[in-house]
Amino acid sequence: MNKNSSNTMALAPNTSNKRETVCIFGTGDFGRALGHKMIQSGYPVVYGSRSTQISNLIPKDAEVLGHAEAAQKAAIIIIAIQRQHYNFLTPLAEVLRGKVLVDISNNLKLNQYPESNAEHLAQLLPGSKVVKAFNTVSAWALQSGTLDASRQVFVCGDDVAAKEMVMNIVRALGLTPVDKGSLLAAQEIENYPLQLFPMWKFPIFLSLGLTAFFFLYCVVLDIIYTYIYEKNDFSFFIAITIPNRVCPVMALILLALVYLPGIFAAIIQLYRGTKYRRFPDWLDKWMQCRKQLGLIALAFASLHAVFTLVTPLRAFASWRTGKGIISQALNNKTEPLDHTNAWLSDSYLALGILGFFLFVLLGITSLPSVSNNVNWREFRFVQSKLGYLALIMCTAHTLVYGGKWFLSPSAYKWYLPNIYILSLIVPCAVLVVKFVLIFPCIDKRLTQIRQGWERNPKYSKQSNHVINKSAV
Ligand code: NAP
Numbered sequence: 001m002n003k004n005s006s007n008t009m010a011l012a013p014n015t016s017n018k019r020e021t022v023c024i025f026g027t028g029d030f031g032r033a034l035g036h037k038m039i040q041s042g043y044p045v046v047y048g049s050r051s052t053q054i055s056n057l058i059p060k061d062a063e064v065l066g067h068a069e070a071a072q073k074a075a076i077i078i079i080a081i082q083r084q085h086y087n088f089l090t091p092l093a094e095v096l097r098g099k100v101l102v103d104i105s106n107n108l109k110l111n112q113y114p115e116s117n118a119e120h121l122a123q124l125l126p127g128s129k130v131v132k133a134f135n136t137v138s139a140w141a142l143q144s145g146t147l148d149a150s151r152q153v154f155v156c157g158d159d160v161a162a163k164e165m166v167m168n169i170v171r172a173l174g175l176t177p178v179d180k181g182s183l184l185a186a187q188e189i190e191n192y193p194l195q196l197f198p199m200w201k202f203p204i205f206l207s208l209g210l211t212a213f214f215f216l217y218c219v220v221l222d223i224i225y226t227y228i229y230e231k232n233d234f235s236f237f238i239a240i241t242i243p244n245r246v247c248p249v250m251a252l253i254l255l256a257l258v259y260l261p262g263i264f265a266a267i268i269q270l271y272r273g274t275k276y277r278r279f280p281d282w283l284d285k286w287m288q289c290r291k292q293l294g295l296i297a298l299a300f301a302s303l304h305a306v307f308t309l310v311t312p313l314r315a316f317a318s319w320r321t322g323k324g325i326i327s328q329a330l331n332n333k334t335e336p337l338d339h340t341n342a343w344l345s346d347s348y349l350a351l352g353i354l355g356f357f358l359f360v361l362l363g364i365t366s367l368p369s370v371s372n373n374v375n376w377r378e379f380r381f382v383q384s385k386l387g388y389l390a391l392i393m394c395t396a397h398t399l400v401y402g403g404k405w406f407l408s409p410s411a412y413k414w415y416l417p418n419i420y421i422l423s424l425i426v427p428c429a430v431l432v433v434k435f436v437l438i439f440p441c442i443d444k445r446l447t448q449i450r451q452g453w454e455r456n457p458k459y460s461k462q463s464n465h466v467i468n469k470s471a472v
Contacts, residue, residue: 019043022169023074025067025089027051027058030104031080033142034134035059041172046070048077071095076165078102078134083117090124097127100162103186104134110194116186118156131157131166132186136193137175152178154192156185202285203292206257207250207300214249214419218242225413240314244307247300249423252394254297255359256427259391261286263433266446273455291366294387298363301356301394348400355393362387388434395427 022038024031025048035045036059045062048070058064063073067088071077072095079089083105089096103118113120118132133155141151153170155177157163167177180189197204222242226232234241261283268283269275278284311317328334364370365382374382402420405411411418437443449455 019172020076021046021074023048023070023077024080025049025070025077026080027055027064028080029139030142031078032057032059033139034078034080034104035062037142037173038169041174043169043172046073068092068095071099074099076100076102076169078104079121080104083107083113083120086117086121086124089121093125093127096125099128100159100165101125101128101130102134102166103130103132105190106135106193107190108194110191111187116183116190118183118186118190122158122183129157129159129162130183131155131159131162132183132189133166133170133177135190152176154178154180154185154189156180156183156189158183199289200292203254203289203296206293207254207296210253211246211250214246214422215242217416217419217422218245221413221416221418236316240307240310241316244304244311245419247304247307248398249419251297251300251304251359252398252423253426254293254300255387255391255394256430258290258294258297259387259430259434260426261290263430263437266437267433269449270442270446273449275449275452276454294362294366298359301359305356344400344403348397351393351397351400355390355397358386358390358393362390388431391427392431395424395431398424398427 019042021044023046024035024038027047027049031047035047038045039059039061045059047058047062047064048067049064050067052064052066054064063070065073071092077096077099079086079101101121103121105117107113107117115123116132118130122128122130133153136154137151153175155163155167155170156179157166163179167179170177219238219242222237222245223234226234264283265279265287268279279287324335362383365374365379371379398420402411402418402424406418406421411421437446
């Protein structure tokens with residue numbers, strides 16, 4: 001096949017129903033898994049390998065040839081070989097001229113090489129059209145069939161027609177291609193499989209740290225203090241009582257921490273009188289992980305709801321109820337219903353239920369399948385307005401729960417406040433400052449700043465002119 005015919009073959013649209021042959025270089029794990037999936041989807045597959053011996057592992061309908069011979073049979077060649085072996089492709093440059101080369105490789109470390117593997121391949125074979133794809137899909141998932149149609153395949157490349165051909169294959173395999181632009185995006189795509197929950201690290205470490213702190217705090221006040229001063233062994237509190245104290249506290253604090261960076265951002269913008277200056281790095285990072293903080297808060301709130309539902313089933317709860325009834329019987333006196341207490345208890349439960357409902361609503365709207373179906377205004381309405389309402393409800397739930405008891409000296413063991421009092425500090429601070437920020441005179445100025453107004457326009461002439469994200 002001459003050079004021109006291979007060029008035409010690479011970019012000619014497929015008008016018949018028959019799929020075009022795809023060549024895969026490398027009969028390793030990924031090459032075999034992808035070849036198997038392609039054969040299932042109707043693509044004739046030819047392997048280019050160092051050894052043309054057919055093994056049992058190779059899909060039975062596939063052909064195995066030498067690299068040069070296999071490459072001539074297809075317009076698209078998938079390079080299922082590690083980057084360190086790419087040099088063997090240089091002598092094949094003429095055969096590969098005009099062909100679409102799909103780089104699927106990954107590295108062992110983030111930013112392992114100065115340029116991405118796909119860019120390296122494009123430098124080695126300037127006459128070919130390199131497209132990056134499939135690197136975020138595992139051989140195991142391809143083989144076991146655990147891929148579903150929502151599984152995204154990131155695709156990038158400088159040649160639009162070549163990229164479209166690869167995206168068509170992705171679709172034919174039942175996957176969803178996501179066009180990430182030119183080959184410059186390859187480095188980012190190659191880093192994806194190496195990242196370990198990048199947006200979750202800070203929220204998870206923060207939650208673990210705070211949970212450990214509050215758990216120990218409760219152990220000291222509810223178990224050790226009671227043991228020393230009242231000679232009561234309440235060590236079983238570790239199983240349900242203390243977790244049911246820590247979970248709501250964590251849920252409330254983390255929910256407040258979702259809205260606190262927005263407050264800081266607003267204060268910084270008001271102080272600077274412009275939005276055209278970067279926020280400090282710590283604030284940028286904090287704002288980027290608000291969704292994760294919110295989801296962890298929702299998990300704690302859900303645990304609190306479950307722990308609360310099982311409370312009446314506990315031996316301790318029935319013992320305490322029985323004790324109350326027996327003491328009334330012994331004293332031959334029925335305690336009258338305390339209407340104030342009844343109101344307080346029903347109100348805090350109602351506030352908790354409403355707060356939890358709004359919390360769940362926030363969690364649902366943060367799911368990509370839901371958030372993709374609402375416009376920006378609707379999303380902001382739910383996440384900002386209903387989010388603040390959820391924070392108000394949950395803060396009120398805690399305040400009403402504590403009621404007058406927060407003011408009683410018995411709530412302060414060893415002069416330490418109860419954790420519910422500690423949990424109110426951040427949410428109350430957020431709500432008070434937010435209340436100040438929505439005063440018309442302040443809100444008007446903030447809105448002007450977010451629409452581009454500047455008190456001191458010198459910032460707009462500054463070096464990089466980066467626009468801060470407007471804080472929710
Ligand atoms: P593998 O099982 O080690 O297979 C690599 C294949 O490369 C070998 O079977 C061999 O095929 C060929 N090869 C090895 N040394 C060579 C050399 N010196 N010259 C020419 N060809 C050579 O690796 P793999 O797991 O399939 O991964 C292949 C590529 O896919 C890697 O870049 C990897 O990052 C990427 N990837 C893998 C996965 C996965 O789940 N495994 C997922 C995404 C991306 P022949 O013996 O047929 O020549």
